[in-house]
Amino acid sequence: MWLRRVLLPSRGTLGVNSVKRSGGAGSLVAVAWLPQPACEFCKVDYTSSEDMQLGRREFVKYLLAAGAALTRAAPGGMPSGASLLASPRRQSGGANTGKTYDVAVIGAGVFGAWTAYHLERSGKKVGLLDAYGPANSRASSGGESRIIRMGYGPDEIYTRWAMRSLRLWQDFFSRANRPLFHRTGVLWLAGAEDHYARGTLETLGKLSVRFERLDRPELEKRFPQFAFGNVSWGIFEPDSGALMARRAVQAVVEEALKNGVDYLPEFAVAPGGTGHLAAIKTLSGGTVSAASYVFACGPWLGKVFPELLGERIFPTRQEVYFIGVPPGDRRFAPPVMPTWIFNADEVYGLPDLENRGLKIALDRHGPPFDPDTGRRVVTAEGVAAIRRYVAQRFPALKGAPVVETRVCQYENTSNGDFLIDRHPAFENVWLVGGGSGHGFKHGPALGEYVAARVTEGGAVESRFTLATKQKLQKRAVF
Numbered sequence: 001m002w003l004r005r006v007l008l009p010s011r012g013t014l015g016v017n018s019v020k021r022s023g024g025a026g027s028l029v030a031v032a033w034l035p036q037p038a039c040e041f042c043k044v045d046y047t048s049s050e051d052m053q054l055g056r057r058e059f060v061k062y063l064l065a066a067g068a069a070l071t072r073a074a075p076g077g078m079p080s081g082a083s084l085l086a087s088p089r090r091q092s093g094g095a096n097t098g099k100t101y102d103v104a105v106i107g108a109g110v111f112g113a114w115t116a117y118h119l120e121r122s123g124k125k126v127g128l129l130d131a132y133g134p135a136n137s138r139a140s141s142g143g144e145s146r147i148i149r150m151g152y153g154p155d156e157i158y159t160r161w162a163m164r165s166l167r168l169w170q171d172f173f174s175r176a177n178r179p180l181f182h183r184t185g186v187l188w189l190a191g192a193e194d195h196y197a198r199g200t201l202e203t204l205g206k207l208s209v210r211f212e213r214l215d216r217p218e219l220e221k222r223f224p225q226f227a228f229g230n231v232s233w234g235i236f237e238p239d240s241g242a243l244m245a246r247r248a249v250q251a252v253v254e255e256a257l258k259n260g261v262d263y264l265p266e267f268a269v270a271p272g273g274t275g276h277l278a279a280i281k282t283l284s285g286g287t288v289s290a291a292s293y294v295f296a297c298g299p300w301l302g303k304v305f306p307e308l309l310g311e312r313i314f315p316t317r318q319e320v321y322f323i324g325v326p327p328g329d330r331r332f333a334p335p336v337m338p339t340w341i342f343n344a345d346e347v348y349g350l351p352d353l354e355n356r357g358l359k360i361a362l363d364r365h366g367p368p369f370d371p372d373t374g375r376r377v378v379t380a381e382g383v384a385a386i387r388r389y390v391a392q393r394f395p396a397l398k399g400a401p402v403v404e405t406r407v408c409q410y411e412n413t414s415n416g417d418f419l420i421d422r423h424p425a426f427e428n429v430w431l432v433g434g435g436s437g438h439g440f441k442h443g444p445a446l447g448e449y450v451a452a453r454v455t456e457g458g459a460v461e462s463r464f465t466l467a468t469k470q471k472l473q474k475r476a477v478f
């Protein structure tokens with residue numbers, strides 16, 4: 001544990017501009033015992049001993065009041081006291097800095113973080129805004145881990161992007177000295193007539209991705225922790241694996257800040273009008289000016305642009321479980337246990353990474369979900385169903401406890417293709433999102449692609465355009 005002091009404004013609207021008055025007049029400091037931050041970037045500022053100290057109960061009351069005030073200011077959610085806690089150590093002076101950026105990126109999830117990172121690398125002056133903080137617990141990028149696999153059935157474009165991204169993730173992690181990729185291998189399980197798996201075989205072969213085709217006896221020999229049941233054969237990608245998602249995004253943002261990107265812990269109000277957007281307003285009353293704007297707001301895109309995207313981005317509720325493994329049992333941890341996917345069952349899993357337990361989830365779309373206010377507690381039915389599945393697929397884990405859970409949301413487009421396009425009403429506004437349950441791995445390649453479109457122009461791949469995004473869901477990308 002680690003003693004942290006969190007700055008709180010003494011009066012007026014609770015906005016991020018107040019937070020920057022570190023230790024200055026009008027700031028209160030609450031002292032709270034909080035877990036030690038995972039990375040340098042996550043640390044909150046420390047201030048002088050003159051600051052007033054609140055007891056734990058008052059501190060909690062203060063945060064609740066702060067959250068309520070901000071929720072009143074923005075009905076439907078978004079800003080809350082949480083953004084105060086998430087304020088990174090190194091932040092710019094907030095909105096109204098007097099600077100004009102080349103590009104303002106709104107949203108510091110995996111898409112916005114990598115876009116900001118690449119834009120800065122290409123020499124642009126970048127401001128990066130997030131209302132709740134990079135990879136916060138409501139964000140789609142805020143989970144513990146995400147799969148990076150090359151297989152995409154016959155969908156070559158995503159295999160190419162995954163290949164490019166894996167290289168960029170690995171380069172980034174080695175340069176930044178962050179071991180946030182686990183090369184667990186990815187095992188595709190396939191039924192007898194599995195067209196997707198056959199398409200994957202072909203694409204991997206065509207693009208020279210390393211893989212092995214495994215028949216049933218070979219699967220049983222190599223992976224005895226599985227009960228293969230309805231599985232006929234499999235594909236093993238030895239170079240793929242798992243990204244430690246939340247920490248990876250925070251690392252990208254931290255590196256971007258070191259390189260010169262300004263981080264503004266601000267809620268961007270949806271822009272009105274048409275033509276050339278001169279500035280955006282923030283909830284705290286500031287403005288941020290830039291030549292171009294990239295809205296990478298993930299599941300919030302439909303809230304930010306309700307008329308345009310309210311019916312084209314479909315956030316769905318997704319439950320994730322971590323199953324406790326037997327004591328001292330390494331059969332469910334890498335290198336013995338791979339990451340695995342079985343499309344026929346709509347289930348995927350990750351091994352016991354960093355001792356969190358075996359991760360398992362359904363890849364089936366859940367009910368519609370509000371990223372601000374949606375209930376993030378798993379259901380009893382969900383727990384019972386996953387325990388039944390685990391008992392059947394991994395007999396040694398029959399009766400094993402659920403040790404952690406999460407509720408996150410996919411931000412689906414109608415068919416699962418990403419959205420990367422200009423806003424039809426603004427010449428200098430870009431819409432970026434629609435990760436659709438498979439976007440995380442692609443952050444580096446997507447950021448590179450968006451940065452190039454924003455700075456160099458050029459046509460956008462037709463699959464990513466707004467015109468291809470329908471109002472009826474028919475999933476085609478897995």
Ligand SMILES: Cc1cc2nc3c(=O)[nH]c(=O)nc-3n(C[C@H](O)[C@H](O)[C@H](O)COP(=O)(O)OP(=O)(O)OC[C@H]3O[C@@H](n4cnc5c(N)ncnc54)[C@H](O)[C@@H]3O)c2cc1C
Nearest residue numbers: 107109110111131140141147268298408435438439440441
């Ligand atoms: C349970 C689950 C499992 C998944 N598994 C995988 C996987 O194994 N592999 C894979 O590749 N992908 C996976 N995905 C998908 C992937 O995680 C997402 O597609 C990806 O993280 C989306 O990133 P994003 O940057 O678009 O959105 P987000 O991460 O949600 O980021 C959007 C950010 O915008 C900010 N924001 C929104 N509105 C505003 C505003 N007005 N002003 C300021 N800030 C704002 C938010 O605070 C947020 O931080 C999974 C998703 C889930 C939920």
